[in-house]
Amino acid sequence: MSDAPDDAALLQAHIDGDRNAFAVLVRRHQDRLWAVAVRTTGDREEAADALQDALLSACRRAESFRGDAQVSTWLHRIVVNACLDRLRRRRSRLTESLPDEPDRLADLADRAGRDDITEVSERRTDVMAALAQLSEEQRTALVLVDMEGYPVDEAAAIIGCAAGTVKSRCARGRAKLVPLLAQYRRNHHERADVQADGSAQPVGERVPANPPAEPDISARDTGSPQ
Amino acid sequence: MTPIEHASAEQVADLLEGNLPAAKAMRINAHLTGCGDCRDLRDALVDVAAVLGAEGASAQPMPSDVAASLHEAIAAANAETRESFVEVVGAVRRPSPRTPWTWLAGAAAAVVVVAAGVAGVRALPQGGGSADSAASESQVQGRAAAGTPTPVPGSGAAAQHRGSSQSRATLTPLPSSTPFSAVGPEVVRPDSVAAAARRLSTSSNDTWASLHGRCATPLGSGHFAVVQWLGRPAVLDAEPGTRTATILDCRTARTVLYTTGY
Numbered sequence: 007m008s009d010a011p012d013d014a015a016l017l018q019a020h021i022d023g024d025r026n027a028f029a030v031l032v033r034r035h036q037d038r039l040w041a042v043a044v045r046t047t048g049d050r051e052e053a054a055d056a057l058q059d060a061l062l063s064a065c066r067r068a069e070s071f072r073g074d075a076q077v078s079t080w081l082h083r084i085v086v087n088a089c090l091d092r093l094r095r096r097r098s099r100l101t102e103s104l105p106d107e108p109d110r111l112a113d114l115a116d117r118a119g120r121d122d123i124t125e126v127s128e129r130r131t132d133v134m135a136a137l138a139q140l141s142e143e144q145r146t147a148l149v150l151v152d153m154e155g156y157p158v159d160e161a162a163a164i165i166g167c168a169a170g171t172v173k174s175r176c177a178r179g180r181a182k183l184v185p186l187l188a189q190y191r192r193n194h195h196e197r198a199d200v201q202a203d204g205s206a207q208p209v210g211e212r213v214p215a216n217p218p219a220e221p222d223i224s225a226r227d228t229g230s231p232q
Numbered sequence: 233m234t235p236i237e238h239a240s241a242e243q244v245a246d247l248l249e250g251n252l253p254a255a256k257a258m259r260i261n262a263h264l265t266g267c268g269d270c271r272d273l274r275d276a277l278v279d280v281a282a283v284l285g286a287e288g289a290s291a292q293p294m295p296s297d298v299a300a301s302l303h304e305a306i307a308a309a310n311a312e313t314r315e316s317f318v319e320v321v322g323a324v325r326r327p328s329p330r331t332p333w334t335w336l337a338g339a340a341a342a343v344v345v346v347a348a349g350v351a352g353v354r355a356l357p358q359g360g361g362s363a364d365s366a367a368s369e370s371q372v373q374g375r376a377a378a379g380t381p382t383p384v385p386g387s388g389a390a391a392q393h394r395g396s397s398q399s400r401a402t403l404t405p406l407p408s409s410t411p412f413s414a415v416g417p418e419v420v421r422p423d424s425v426a427a428a429a430r431r432l433s434t435s436s437n438d439t440w441a442s443l444h445g446r447c448a449t450p451l452g453s454g455h456f457a458v459v460q461w462l463g464r465p466a467v468l469d470a471e472p473g474t475r476t477a478t479i480l481d482c483r484t485a486r487t488v489l490y491t492t493g494y
Contacts, residue, residue, distance in 0.1 A: 025310050029303055036302070040294035054298045058305055065309050126290055133287040152281050153288025170251070177245035183280045184241050184273070 013077035021068050028065050035078055038154070039085050045149045046089040048138050052096065053089070060088035075163055082164045086146060093142050136186035144179030147172050152180075239263055239270045245277050 481487035
C-alpha cells in the first residue's frame with residue numbers, strides 16, 4: 007500500500023483486466039459517494055439502489071471514461087445521475103408522497119445519526135427535512151457545493167450543466183432554505199452569542215471549501231460578469 | 233440612484249453568489265447598507281450555507297450492509313463479463329476448422345459495438361509462439377493483402393515484434409460515417425475503438441484485449457473486443473449464433489484478417 011496507484015491507474019488496470027482494481031477504486035470513494043447519494047435522494051434504500059446501479063454501470067462502461075475529468079468526478083456524475091433518475095421515477099410513481107417525506111427523512115436522519123451527539127443528530131434531521139423541500143436540481147447543487155464542498159466548476163461537471171446554472175440553483179436553494187432553517191439558525195445564534203457579539207459570523211464547524219457567501223459583499227460583486 | 237424596496241431572499245442569494253448584473257448588484261448593495269432587515273437576510277443566507285457545510289462535514293459513512301452488497305455485485309459483474317469472453321478468446325487462440333465467413337460480407341462493414349461489457353481480458357499472453365500462431369499468420373497475410381489499405385508507416389515490420397517500442401502504430405479512426413447503432417445503453421464510437429487500439433499498441437505489458445463488450449451484427453448480437461493480433465491491434469468480433477469469431481483490421485474494421493469457429 008505504500009505505493010498506492012492513483013485513481014486513473016486503477017481504472018486503467020480494471021480496463022486491462024485486473025479483477026480487483028475497480029473494487030479498490032470504489033472503496034476509496036464509497037463513503038463520499040454514499041453521502042452524496044443519501045443526501046440527494048433523502049432515502050437510504052433509494053440511495054443504496056442508485057449507488058449500486060451507478061457503480062455497476064461505471065464498472066461495465068469503464069472504457070467510456072474519457073480522461074478529461076477526474077475519475078472521482080466521473081464516478082460522482084454517474085451516481086448523481088442515477089439518483090436523479092430514481093427520484094424522477096419515484097415522483098412519477100407516487101404523486102401524493104409529500105406528506106410522508108418529513109417523517110421518512112426524520113427517521114432516516116435518526117437512524118443515520120444515532121451514534122452522534124444529540125445536537126448533530128438534530129441538525130441532520132433539520133437539514134434533511136429542509137433539503138427535501140427543494141427541487142431536485144437545487145438540492146443536488148447544494149449537496150455538492152455547500153455540503154460536499156465541491157468547487158462550482160466541478161459540481162457543474164458532475165451535474166452536466168454550466169457553472170452559472172449551478173450558481174443560480176445554489177442561490178435559489180439557499181433562499182428557500184432560509185425560512186426552513188430559521189429555527190435552527192436561532193439556536194445556532196444563541197450558541198454563537200456566547201462567544202460573539204451577535205454579528206453574523208458563519209460559525210459552522212467547517213468552512214465550506216468554496217464559501218458560497220461572504221460577509222464582504224462589495225468584494226464579491228466587482229467581479230460578477232453578467 | 234433609485235432606492236429599492238426590500239430585497240428578496242433570492243435577490244440577496246444571487247448577489248452573494250455573484251449572479252447579478254453589476255448595476256443591479258450595486259443597487260441591492262446600496263440598499264443593504266441602509267437596511268438592517270435585509271442585512272439580516274443576508275446573514276441568514278450566509279448561515280444557511282454554514283449549516284449545510286457543517287452537516288456536510290459530519291461523517292456519514294456507507295453502512296456496512298450497503299457496502300457488502302455493493303461489492304458482492306461488483307465482483308459478480310467482473311466475473312460474469314470475463315467468463316463470457318474466456319470462451320471466445322480461448323477459441324480464437326486455438327483455431328479450429330474454419331466456418332464460412334460469407335455472412336461477414338455485410339456485417340464487417342459495420343462493427344456495431346455497445347459497451348455492455350467491462351474491462352479487458354488480460355490472460356493469454358499475446359503471441360504464444362505456438363503452431364497455430366504461425367498458421368494463422370499466413371492466413372492473415374493472405375487475406376490482409378487483398379483488402380488492407382496502404383500500410384501505416386512504422387506499423388508493419390515493427391508490429392511483428394511484440395513489446396518493441398516501435399510497435400506504436402498510427403491508427404486511423406474508423407470513418408465517422410460508419411453506420412454504428414446501439415443495442416445497449418451506450419454506443420462505443422469509432423474514436424473509442426481507435427483509442428483502445430492505441431492503448432494496446434503502446435502497452436508494455438501483456439495486455440491482450442481491451443474495450444470489450446457486446447456488438448450487434450445483422451445476425452444478432454455478439455461479442456466484441458479490441459485485441460492484439462500478431463502484434464498489432466485488431467477487432468475481434470464473435471458471433472454466438474453461428475459460433476464464429478472474426479478478427480478484423482482495426483484501422484478499417486472491414487478487412488477480415490482471420491475467422492474461425494468456436
